[in-house]
Amino acid sequence: MIRFTAVNKFYGGFKALNAVDLIVKEGERVVVCGPSGSGKSTLIRCMNQLEQHDTGSIEVLGRTLGDDLRATDQIRKDVGMVFQSFNLFPHMTVLENCMIAPQLVRKQAAENAKDVAMDFLNRVHIQDQASKYPSQLSGGQQQRVAIARALCMSPKIMLFDEPTSALDPEMIGEVLEVMTDLAEEGMTMVCVTHEMGFAKRAADRIIFMSKGEIVEDGAPDDFFASPKTERARSFLRRLDLTPSTH
Amino acid sequence: MALVQFRDGNSGIVVGEQPAAGTSISSKARLNGINLLVSAIAVALIVWALYWIVDWAVIRAVWTSEDGSACRVADAGACWAVIHVRWRIILFGLYPYDEQWRSAAACLVIVVTAILSCTRPFHTLARLTLLWLVGFGSFIALMRGGVLGLSSVSVNDWGGLSLTLFIFAAVSITGMPLAIMLALLRRSRLTLIGKTTAIIIDVVRAIPLLAILFTVGVIIPFGLPDALVGEKLYRVIAAFSLYFACYQAEIIRSGFQAIPTGQEEAAQALGMSYRQRVAYVLLPQAFKAVLPPTVNQFVITFLETSLVVVIGFFDVLASGNAAFGTAKWGIAKIEVYLFVAAIFFTFTFSLSRYGAYLERRGAPNAAK
Numbered sequence: 001m002i003r004f005t006a007v008n009k010f011y012g013g014f015k016a017l018n019a020v021d022l023i024v025k026e027g028e029r030v031v032v033c034g035p036s037g038s039g040k041s042t043l044i045r046c047m048n049q050l051e052q053h054d055t056g057s058i059e060v061l062g063r064t065l066g067d068d069l070r071a072t073d074q075i076r077k078d079v080g081m082v083f084q085s086f087n088l089f090p091h092m093t094v095l096e097n098c099m100i101a102p103q104l105v106r107k108q109a110a111e112n113a114k115d116v117a118m119d120f121l122n123r124v125h126i127q128d129q130a131s132k133y134p135s136q137l138s139g140g141q142q143q144r145v146a147i148a149r150a151l152c153m154s155p156k157i158m159l160f161d162e163p164t165s166a167l168d169p170e171m172i173g174e175v176l177e178v179m180t181d182l183a184e185e186g187m188t189m190v191c192v193t194h195e196m197g198f199a200k201r202a203a204d205r206i207i208f209m210s211k212g213e214i215v216e217d218g219a220p221d222d223f224f225a226s227p228k229t230e231r232a233r234s235f236l237r238r239l240d241l242t243p244s245t246h
Numbered sequence: 247m248a249l250v251q252f253r254d255g256n257s258g259i260v261v262g263e264q265p266a267a268g269t270s271i272s273s274k275a276r277l278n279g280i281n282l283l284v285s286a287i288a289v290a291l292i293v294w295a296l297y298w299i300v301d302w303a304v305i306r307a308v309w310t311s312e313d314g315s316a317c318r319v320a321d322a323g324a325c326w327a328v329i330h331v332r333w334r335i336i337l338f339g340l341y342p343y344d345e346q347w348r349s350a351a352a353c354l355v356i357v358v359t360a361i362l363s364c365t366r367p368f369h370t371l372a373r374l375t376l377l378w379l380v381g382f383g384s385f386i387a388l389m390r391g392g393v394l395g396l397s398s399v400s401v402n403d404w405g406g407l408s409l410t411l412f413i414f415a416a417v418s419i420t421g422m423p424l425a426i427m428l429a430l431l432r433r434s435r436l437t438l439i440g441k442t443t444a445i446i447i448d449v450v451r452a453i454p455l456l457a458i459l460f461t462v463g464v465i466i467p468f469g470l471p472d473a474l475v476g477e478k479l480y481r482v483i484a485a486f487s488l489y490f491a492c493y494q495a496e497i498i499r500s501g502f503q504a505i506p507t508g509q510e511e512a513a514q515a516l517g518m519s520y521r522q523r524v525a526y527v528l529l530p531q532a533f534k535a536v537l538p539p540t541v542n543q544f545v546i547t548f549l550e551t552s553l554v555v556v557i558g559f560f561d562v563l564a565s566g567n568a569a570f571g572t573a574k575w576g577i578a579k580i581e582v583y584l585f586v587a588a589i590f591f592t593f594t595f596s597l598s599r600y601g602a603y604l605e606r607r608g609a610p611n612a613a614k
Contacts, residue, residue, distance in 0.1 A: 048514075048515055050511055050514060050515065073517060073519065076514060076515060076516070076517040077517035079515075080515070080516075081512075081515035083508055083511070083512060083515075085506070085508050086508075087506075087508035087509060087511065087512035088512075089509065089512070089513075089527055089531075090531065091530045091531055091534060091608075100516075100518075100526060101513075101516035101517060101518060104518055104522045104526065105516065105517040105518055105519075105522070146512075149516070150515075150516070153516060153517065159515075
């Protein structure tokens with residue numbers, strides 16, 4: 001579903017992605033982790049072209065992304081994204097936030113879009129807040145709305161860019177729970193997160209990045225039990241998740 | 247000084263922190279005295295001023311006098327007779343006397359159109375466009391005539407309130423889309439377009455409005471072939487609209503800058519096109535952020551319409567000048583200006599109240 005081949009990305013002189021090769025298959029739940037500045041966010045933002053890569057090729061859902069802006073538009077319809085800072089539209093109610101894109105982009109009728117939106121708001125347990133404005137909700141509630149909003153477009157892939165990093169600790173759980181449900185339903189997910197508990201529970205693959213490169217790529221159990229590189233070991237030590245074999 | 251008084255009043259006994267408390271009590275008392283005095287003087291002044299105003303504007307006022315002779319009596323107050331006799335020239339300027347009902351109807355058309363466009367059912371682009379096309383269409387048909395059995399009236403004879411309202415409405419309605427366009431172009435990722443727009447905006451803002459109006463009103467006809475010149479009124483509106491747009495564009499741009507980048511990213515990630523992002527995500531938030539300066543800009547523009555007098559248009563202020571510009575009514579300058587000021591106030595005050603209403607409605611917590 002997603003194929004990166006020798007992708008490079010520069011910010012001025014800084015190399016954010018260094019010859020990244022990556023294949024994500026349908027139904028895979030991939031967690032991307034690594035120290036800050038390692039290129040995790042850049043990697044995931046290239047997948048829907050919020051960042052443009054400089055060299056190499058990125059193929060998503062069978063379309064090659066890059067200069068072809070129509071391909072980008074097409075891909076964005078089918079790839080949902082959840083941001084660290086929620087980015088709900090503050091001038092719309094929760095329900096309107098969920099209805100706007102299906103109506104404009106998928107040309108759904110209003111009643112239809114409303115039914116779908118209420119259904120997803122139900123699934124993230126926030127249906128009773130539908131007529132409120134985002135500023136009236138807690139961070140955790142806002143992030144659940146953001147997930148529902150992305151799901152309303154019936155995406156084939158969901159991208160999560162540190163979805164819990166801006167949340168108060170007591171609200172992280174409710175968001176992770178929704179994400180775990182989604183993972184169990186078989187959604188293809190790529191998730192940048194520091195929540196290693198979630199990674200163990202819901203992911204079937206972990207990618208560890210450092211300095212713009214994919215350093216480790218494997219099953220969660222292997223990664224946590226016996227990281228192959230020193231960089232991953234020191235990263236896990238700092239998260240206080242010392243490999244259990246030591 | 248205060249301390250001494252305190253000691254005298256308390257037989258010289260000074261214990262602990264009392265001196266400080268005592269000082270503050272006595273200085274407070276003196277402050278209160280001064281306050282009382284100042285307040286009394288202020289109240290007296292206000293009462294006197296109110297009495298003087300009421301005496302002048304109501305009690306001694308001359309309400310009717312066909313030739314203004316009653317106003318020239320020694321103890322006459324406000325000469326409202328001038329409004330009574332000359333109101334038609336103030337409101338309608340040089341418009342043919344027998345046809346002035348058309349000018350009044352045209353005013354009404356513009357006001358009703360403006361009020362309707364402030365109501366929710368008209369808040370879609372198609373309906374708003376249609377509404378204003380109909381509004382301007384019937385305004386021009388009424389004023390210009392030549393259709394439906396109405397006699398023709400030259401644009402040069404238009405004047406007074408209907409001219410002021412027409413110029414203001416036309417400038418706002420054409421200037422606002424232009425402003426949005428300039429603001430968007432200035433944000434363009436293509437440096438050339440962004441820079442060019444910035445230069446246009448800066449150049450127009452560097453020229454005084456008077457010079458712009460004078461140029462399009464008086465100079466352009468000499469420089470351009472007749473076919474391109476068009477009617478003076480529309481040239482003036484076009485130039486005025488560009489001037490308005492350049493200021494308003496910068497206001498809107500500041501609104502765009504107030505929006506976090508995440509908003510546009512979220513809209514992009516949902517697959518919304520550039521036009522959809524601008525129309526549904528960026529503009530509503532930008533306008534909400536810049537509502538106060540926008541209302542300000544509208545009010546300024548309304549008042550600036552009076553400047554068209556320099557190129558020979560009789561807006562409501564200029565036709566007010568004409569109303570007392572005869573030997574009979576020369577004494578009634580102040581009364582006419584007060585009347586014209588009241589007209590301007592009615593419109594600008596309504597504008598700012600509508601702005602305040604929009605701000606209240608825009609606050610998310612007010613909407614249940």
